Amino acid sequence: MTLFHRPIRSILGQMILLCAVFVGVGIYLRVVRPLLDAPSIRSLDPLARAVLHADAVMQAALRQGGDAAALSARIEADPSIQQLHGRNPSFRYFAMNGDVRVGTAAPRYLEKSGIARIIATRRLARAGHLCVWAEETVNGPRGLDHFGFHDCGTPRYVELRGIAAPIDVPVARPAQALAVRAWSLAQGFLLPALGVLTICTAIMVIHIVRIRRIARLVQPVEEGEARQLDESGLPSEILPLIRAVNRMIAAGAAGERRRRFFLSAAAHEMRTPLAVLRTRLELLDDSEDRTKLIADVRRLSRVVNDLLTLTRIRERPVEFVDTNLSAVGRQAVEGLDPVAMRQGVTLRVEGPRDAVVLGDERLIGIAVTNLVDNAIAATPPGGSVWITVARSGWLSVRDNGTGIAADRLPEIFEPFVRFSDRPSGHGLGLAIVRAVVDAHHATIEVASEEGRGTTFTIRFASAQGAGSRQSPVRRPLGSWVREGGTGGDGTRI
Structure with missing residues (x-):
């Protein structure tokens, strides 16, 4: 309980904890849940595996960039795409990387899914700093159809249609494709989130260092010494607290000066009356009361002298x-x-x-x-x-x-x-x-x-x-x- 309670009391710990919760929820919504909902995860049958693998191949080709001719050549040279053409006569694809568009047929789901409107709106709003992802696999008239959209500044769109016969996918490739797909889904969210977390952490660490520098000044000092805390370089949120502490230090120092002055003045003023009183007592006739009174006056004189000594030690430089x-x-x-x-x-x-x-x-x-x-x-x-x-x-x-x-x-x-x-x-x-x-x-x-x-x-x-x-x-x-x-x-x- 103690190990959990102490980080919660730290501002930096609270920020890291909230960011961790935010990142965890984001990974679930943006990566885990889409992968669990995808047909390739629900059922790794040969046909679903072929769709998953083909999508990974197309996404990898788009990430390499290039003009339309280079992109088309890269896609057509892939053995998996060649198998899809050979085993599925109705197989068609469409790929878009920014303004570069290639494919064997015009897109069918770009307008129907609303992705075209999303791309146009994001371009108009210049919202490239916000990542958007969407994908779906449906049963088309001639087999499985699949489309996927990813935009983190450059819109990428892939559309696969007419996959009715599976292709030969190595056993290791689906897992690799799954990892690639998961990273493709996550990077649009993780990279900005981690960047923001890093910046916020750096800001907090800088201010924590400054606050600890101030805290080192708030140490026990010689009695009566008024040492104000430095306000320069501190965040505006901390300044009210530092100024309140400075006012408290100033008030305490003023009170200490008044106390010292009172003790010094009182002790100094008492010395003469006590000396006079002792002299007068010594002039009296010997008696038990006279002896006791003289002893009491001596004790009072010693207290006064000690108070003066204490005050002078604290006030005079050594x-x-x-x-x-x-x-x-x-x-x-x-x-x-x-x-x-x-x-x-x-x-x-x-x-x-x-x-x-x-x-x-x-x-x-x-x-x-x-x-x-x-x-x-x-x-x-x-x-x-x-x-x-x-x-x-x-x-x-x-x-x-x-x-x-x-x-x-x-x-x-x-x-x-x-x-x-x-x-x-x-x-x-x-x-x-x-x-x-x-x-x-x-x-x-x-x-x-x-x-x-x-x-x-x-x-x-x-x-x-x-x-x-x-x-x-x-x-x-x-x-x-x-x-x-x-x-x-x-x-x-």
């Missing part, structure tokens, strides 16, 4: 310079070491000392710090967090914490989505990480298993792979470990 990933990882570990010590978590940095990528060191540091901070929050006391770097330009942060449920992985980078019960968390850390990754045109991968931990891997453009001049390494860094809760000295392993 300055791509050589950045040492190992140094960035070490700095993140040093900054979060007090947090890890209180949590009882071990922080480790592993990898080569010369892993250099192209990017903004400050922004990459923010992303790594947020990943490590989240990993510490998800790791139980006694656990570890590994920061691993590689020369190929990737950095991973792995923990052996609680992990993330598979059904929640698609939403982990959304703002204000939280995966831990830490009271200080507010769900903006991974959104900031994703903004940094997008700003660097990098990729981020997540692998997690509940109860066994989570790994985040960011892949940047390597400075060596990009052919950039490698910066001097600021400080040698091998595998660096700081044991949480054991003191302040690092141990190299």
Whole structure:
């Protein structure tokens, strides 16, 4: 059912299917049914076989063309026509190929059948592009009479009369004659139909290629980027849809700009009142309520600062310079070491000392710090967090914490989505990480298993792979470990 349903949904598939039905019906009406109705098909007796064979001989002679003398000589030289003359004293024939007419008698059925009027009307209307075919075998006064008409630009008419005695036709010839006759009946319909189908298919394929070119532009882009679809070269039937999509893109971009402006302005305006409020709270006498209020103000200030960071990352261009990933990882570990010590978590940095990528060191540091901070929050006391770097330009942060449920992985980078019960968390850390990754045109991968931990891997453009001049390494860094809760000295392993 699926294999049949999918082509039906395609415009090209629908057109091909309808054309196939049209061609099938046409072949039945123009070829199969006339052959089934013909006496030579109903009963292959010797007399009917002689009529069928003689008609095929006459049609073949007409297709070769030539003047009246050449056509007459060609017909009279055929052994089958000579046998018909010898065995049927009343045998007469008439043949017409355009204006060339030959025969042993005047036509009897040309006027009577109405074919003469058809030829005259088609010439007057110049309807040579439409093929017409007709034939019939009747019992005449002196044997079987047969006439056939075919016109696809040049009218051809054959008339055979007085066939009362059969002729010697080889066994293979009736089948061959049948095939020739079938092709003669079919070509007037098949060739134009296949030509029209080919032209329509070519037109559809050209437009499908153009539509797919437009579809490739409708891909996920950086948040807030408004990229209009190109309308040039598209068929007029598709333009209303493309213009509607462009209007939707423009409206979405305008809404995104308003949202960013609101978040940036709101966060910026909130910083000063929060700072003033915190200062005033610190001037109050010590009490449990004062401590709780100061903690709440600090949490609000962090949310505001994260919102400002998120907005600035998305709005400001990134300055791509050589950045040492190992140094960035070490700095993140040093900054979060007090947090890890209180949590009882071990922080480790592993990898080569010369892993250099192209990017903004400050922004990459923010992303790594947020990943490590989240990993510490998800790791139980006694656990570890590994920061691993590689020369190929990737950095991973792995923990052996609680992990993330598979059904929640698609939403982990959304703002204000939280995966831990830490009271200080507010769900903006991974959104900031994703903004940094997008700003660097990098990729981020997540692998997690509940109860066994989570790994985040960011892949940047390597400075060596990009052919950039490698910066001097600021400080040698091998595998660096700081044991949480054991003191302040690092141990190299």
